Amino acid sequence: MNTRHGPVLLGGALLLVVVLAGCGPATPTPAQPTVGAPPPLPALQSPLPSPTPASGPPYPTIASPIRLPLCTPPPPPPPEALQPSEAPALEDYVFGEPQVILTDTAPIDIIGWMADGRNLLLARTLPDRPRRVIEALDTQTGRIVRYAETNLYASDVAFPLDRGRGVAFYDLGEQQPGDIVPPNDLMASHGPGQVQPLVQRFSSLSTARTMAVDPHSASLVRFEQAPGGPPALPPQAQADLRVLSLPVDPYLWKYPKYFPDRVETGYTGDEFRTVVRPDGSLVAFISDPYLFIYDTTTQTACELDLGVAENGEYRSAWNVEWSPDGRYLAMLSTARWPGNLLNFTDLTIYDTLTGVLKHANPSPREYVTTFSWAPDSQALTVLGDSYMLDGVPLQSLYLVNALTGDSVPQLGDQLFGTSGNHISWTSDGRLVSMGPCLGREDDIQEMAIEDLKWHICLIPVDIQNH
Structure with missing residues (x-):
C-alpha cells in the first residue's frame, strides 16, 4: 500500500465513521457462527414476518453485556461458485x-431511482430559505413532481418506499421538554x-x-x-416499510475496544445503523467502532x-451496503x-462466500468518498479524490471488481464534486x-470553484460481450 497522504477532518456525512462488526447470538452460545452466502437471492418484495411473542417477552427484562x-x-465453496463464467x-x-439532465446553482443530492427506472429522486436545497425539497425527475420528459418539503436542519436521509411510488424522509418534529434539539420524525409521501x-x-433517545x-x-x-421495547407502529409504517422484528438488544454487544475502562461511542453517537441483506437473512449492525452481523435464520x-491497518490502528467502517x-x-x-485525523479511506469488501476481506483504493490521494453496486453484483463504481x-477536492470515477479488488479508471477526463456526490x-x-x-478537467482548471454549478448527469453503460 502506498504512503498515505494529507489528513482530513472527520466531520460531515462523508466522514461519519461507524465500525463494522459481525455475527453472534441473542443469548450466549458456545457455537461459532459462520456467515455464508446462499444461492442467488430473490429481491425482497414484501415485509418480512415479524415474530410476535405469544405471552410476554421471551427474554429477561434486565440483561448483561454479551x-x-x-x-x-x-x-470452502466449489470453484465454479467463486467466479461465475458469465461474469463480465x-x-x-x-x-x-x-x-447533463438538470442544472442548478443550489446543491442537489441524488436519492436514487424509483422502481420504474425512469424517475430519479432528488433532494434540492432552496436558495432563499432553510428548506429542502424532495422531487422526482422524469428523465425522459424532464417533468418534475415535488413530493415533500422539509426543514434544512433535519436529517438528510431519504429513500424510495418499499412498494408503490413514494419516498420516505425525515423532518423536524415538535421539541418537547428535555429535548436538546428537535427530534426527527420519519415521514412518507x-x-x-x-x-x-x-x-x-x-x-x-427512547426510540x-x-x-x-x-x-x-x-x-x-x-x-x-x-429496554422498554420499540414503540408500536402505525398501519402506514407497516405498509410502506419492510419491518423486521429481531429478538436482540445490540447495545449489549458493545465492549471496551480502544479504552479498557469504557465503551467508545464514536463520532456519530452510539446509535446503531442497520443494513439488511436483500433476502433478509443477514443484518449488519454498525456503530463506531463496531460492526456485527446477525443471522435471522439461526438467531x-x-x-x-476488519483487522488492523498499516498504521497499527483498528479499522472502522461506514456507508455499508450489501451487493444486490x-x-x-x-x-x-x-x-x-x-480523535485523530483521517489519513485515508478505503473501499473494503467482505465476501460472505469465502470469508475474505479485500481493501481497494484507486484514488491518487487515497480517499475513496462514495461507491455504488452495479446490478450484476460483480463490480462497483467508486469516486475518489x-x-x-x-482547496476543494475533486473526484474521479473508477470501476472496482468485487471479487479481486482490481480497479480501472472510467471517463478519465471527467471530474465530479465532493458535496452530494x-x-x-x-x-x-x-x-x-x-x-x-463538473465537466472536463481541462475546462475546470480554468474556473474558480465558486463558478462551478450543480449538474446532475446520466452516464450510459454498455456491457460488451454479454
Missing part, C-alpha cells in the same frame, strides 16, 4: 459521455400533498435505541429486547473483524485512534446517475 464471537468463514471483466463495461408520519420522534432504518432496503429493524450474531445478490458487504473504512481546486444505477444496468458532474 461478548460476541468473531465471524468465522463458511466451508472490468474492460467489458464501457461508460459513455455524461449527459406518496405524491404532492400526500405527506404523513410513519414514526414520530424517531431520533429521540433511536429501539429501532433503526436501512435506507438501502427501505427496512425498519426493531430491537425487541431493547445468532458475530463480530466482523447478497454475497458481498461493501463499506468505506479507515483506521485512526479516536483526484486533485484540489481552490452520489452514484445510482438503474436496475437494468444501462444508466448511472451522478452528481455533481
Whole structure:
C-alpha cells in the first residue's frame, strides 16, 4: 500500500465513521457462527414476518453485556461458485459521455431511482430559505413532481418506499421538554400533498435505541429486547416499510475496544445503523467502532473483524451496503485512534462466500468518498479524490471488481464534486446517475470553484460481450 497522504477532518456525512462488526447470538452460545452466502437471492418484495411473542417477552427484562464471537468463514465453496463464467471483466463495461439532465446553482443530492427506472429522486436545497425539497425527475420528459418539503436542519436521509411510488424522509418534529434539539420524525409521501408520519420522534433517545432504518432496503429493524421495547407502529409504517422484528438488544454487544475502562461511542453517537441483506437473512449492525452481523435464520450474531491497518490502528467502517445478490458487504473504512485525523479511506469488501476481506483504493490521494453496486453484483463504481481546486477536492470515477479488488479508471477526463456526490444505477444496468458532474478537467482548471454549478448527469453503460 502506498504512503498515505494529507489528513482530513472527520466531520460531515462523508466522514461519519461507524465500525463494522459481525455475527453472534441473542443469548450466549458456545457455537461459532459462520456467515455464508446462499444461492442467488430473490429481491425482497414484501415485509418480512415479524415474530410476535405469544405471552410476554421471551427474554429477561434486565440483561448483561454479551461478548460476541468473531465471524468465522463458511466451508470452502466449489470453484465454479467463486467466479461465475458469465461474469463480465472490468474492460467489458464501457461508460459513455455524461449527459447533463438538470442544472442548478443550489446543491442537489441524488436519492436514487424509483422502481420504474425512469424517475430519479432528488433532494434540492432552496436558495432563499432553510428548506429542502424532495422531487422526482422524469428523465425522459424532464417533468418534475415535488413530493415533500422539509426543514434544512433535519436529517438528510431519504429513500424510495418499499412498494408503490413514494419516498420516505425525515423532518423536524415538535421539541418537547428535555429535548436538546428537535427530534426527527420519519415521514412518507406518496405524491404532492400526500405527506404523513410513519414514526414520530424517531431520533429521540427512547426510540433511536429501539429501532433503526436501512435506507438501502427501505427496512425498519426493531430491537425487541431493547429496554422498554420499540414503540408500536402505525398501519402506514407497516405498509410502506419492510419491518423486521429481531429478538436482540445490540447495545449489549458493545465492549471496551480502544479504552479498557469504557465503551467508545464514536463520532456519530452510539446509535446503531442497520443494513439488511436483500433476502433478509443477514443484518449488519454498525456503530463506531463496531460492526456485527446477525443471522435471522439461526438467531445468532458475530463480530466482523476488519483487522488492523498499516498504521497499527483498528479499522472502522461506514456507508455499508450489501451487493444486490447478497454475497458481498461493501463499506468505506479507515483506521485512526479516536480523535485523530483521517489519513485515508478505503473501499473494503467482505465476501460472505469465502470469508475474505479485500481493501481497494484507486484514488491518487487515497480517499475513496462514495461507491455504488452495479446490478450484476460483480463490480462497483467508486469516486475518489483526484486533485484540489481552490482547496476543494475533486473526484474521479473508477470501476472496482468485487471479487479481486482490481480497479480501472472510467471517463478519465471527467471530474465530479465532493458535496452530494452520489452514484445510482438503474436496475437494468444501462444508466448511472451522478452528481455533481463538473465537466472536463481541462475546462475546470480554468474556473474558480465558486463558478462551478450543480449538474446532475446520466452516464450510459454498455456491457460488451454479454
